[in-house]
Ligand SMILES: *[C@@H]1O[C@H](CO)[C@@H](O)[C@H](O)[C@H]1NC(C)=O
């Protein structure tokens with residue numbers, strides 16, 4: 248961490264001219280300047296600062312309980328999801344917060360007429376002279392310059408606010424946050440401007456980005472075996488239906504569309520969908536996903552290769568085949584120049600998130616209209632409906648981002664859960680290591696993965712996500728024989744990829760998971776130290792559930808190939824949840840919403856995976872064992888049992 252939030256108890260108060268300032272305390276302080284930035288000069292006294300005060304949201308600490316209330320199978324309120332309006336009202340900054348901050352501003356001569364404050368907005372905005380801002384925050388502004396880009400940025404190194412306002416203010420900008428986007432000269436680089444840490448050298452959807460699926464052998468049509476006894480070497484939609492015991496969809500309910508998120512320049516190829524459907528889902532030939540273009544999102548057809556098409560083709564071919572005749576909505580996010588982040592997507596499906604706690608980060612998220620010349624429309628802020636199941640096969644390392652940024656985004660997943668949306672993310676393909684195999688050195692930098700601290704993925708480590716790990720059919724098993732004899736045909740995926748799993752360094756252990764995680768540690772204490780992972784048994788464990796992620800037969804760029812990754816597992820699990828929603832809707836029941844509380848109270852509806860492991864960071868990783876484990880979670884879906892359970896709930 249570069250800066251620390253200093254609480255009243257720790258901070259020395261600073262004497263200052265106005266009476267209220269006697270009790271001012273440091274609110275945020277930067278211990279060291281971020282690398283590359285140096286102080287250049289004082290700020291011109293006539294500069295005008297666009298001040299933004301992020302107000303503390305009300306009731307955030309109650310959010311977990313509220314989500315539990317509508318997601319816990321034993322709750323009377325199970326399935327009674329909230330409307331967007333109810334959520335906005337429940338979490339809006341309290342009147343006390345707004346008036347306390349406004350009267351502080353008024354005492355510094357900044358009257359109501361100068362302050363902008365939208366109804367659902369979590370912040371106050373006003374322009375201030377340098378003198379006003381420095382008096383208000385008891386600080387000194389300077390201009391800092393970046394060594395490489397020569398770009399300048401206005402900032403201070405600490406600021407103070409009255410002690411009694413600490414609880415009402417999240418943070419204030421511009422202050423200690425060096426989040427100005429670094430402008431690059433090379434035209435192709437803006438997408439990499441979110442080269443936000445050594446772990447993120449590529450934009451989410453860029454070819455080579457390590458959370459994308461992995462390519463195996465290419466095949467021609469004759470190589471496709473298509474028999475259930477070959478599911479140990481080739482996964483097809485029929486293999487998945489046999490493994491998890493589910494049938495084709497049949498109801499085509501309009502409100503039951505299944506959402507798949509893709510980040511530009513990833514793009515599906517229409518002729519690939521048909522090539523796949525002709526082989527595996529004849530009725531779907533000619534079907535296309537419903538396109539929701541977010542922030543200039545385009546399904547580009549200029550660059551064609553596995554790196555550009557693999558993820559989208561994989562996700563859509565399987566999602567569409569498995570839930571047909573229900574619709575799949577494709578959320579295509581970001582333009583070709585800048586790309587986008589998870590926050591850009593969340594802004595589009597929930598307008599209130601755009602301004603929540605000060606809005607997106609200029610460091611981690613794309614800015615629209617695109618300052619680099621791409622999409623010039625306004626940033627999409629609301630206006631796109633969230634489908635009831637949303638699967639995303641991209642992820643960061645938790646360590647790539649900051650805890651403040653992650654907690655803000657995680658609170659949004661909580662709200663989507665309250666609204667009855669099941670949000671799924673793949674858990675990563677590098678076992679206990681992070682994307683690309685990176686592990687964390689004691690000084691916080693990354694290494695090449697032979698040692699160091701385990702590196703779990705985000706957003707999966709947010710407790711309000713269902714994190715999806717990967718399994719494979721055991722090498723020598725014949726699926727029909729295994730199913731007939733009741734032998735578990737799968738183990739943790741150890742072909743090409745290892746299922747991402749482990750324990751968060753940021754998020755505490757959620758209540759719904761406590762029993763399973765505690766019993767995991769009691770029976771299978773891993774042989775690693777607290778230097779390797781947070782072994783306090785008090786942090787969030789991932790994944791939650793898994794599904795097959797090896798040997799998927801996918802049509803890409805006109806031919807079939809085998810594809811690997813939790814990138815395959817997440818759309819498969821999402822398809823199964825969509826089929827369960829179909830049955831619930833047809834009986835007048837609500838969507839299943841946030842899955843985890845039901846899943847952890849009913850581990851018996853999953854096939855327990857007890858073999859395999861997820862090596863990384865110079866270790867054997869964790870082992871798949873009876874019960875929940877940080878490799879395959881609770882196990883893989885058993886559709887008939889899941890359906891029976893979910894149809895029995897509220
Ligand atoms: C994508 O296509 C454009 C236009 O043909 C080309 O200029 C660019 O280099 C391609 N990008 C990659 C990464 O291949």
Ligand SMILES: *[C@@H]1O[C@H](CO)[C@@H](O)[C@H](O)[C@H]1NC(C)=O
Pocket residue numbers: 752753754755777781782783785786
């Ligand atoms: C592990 O997590 C716990 C609970 O969040 C926290 O108190 C502790 O400081 C963490 N330990 C390490 C070594 O990070």
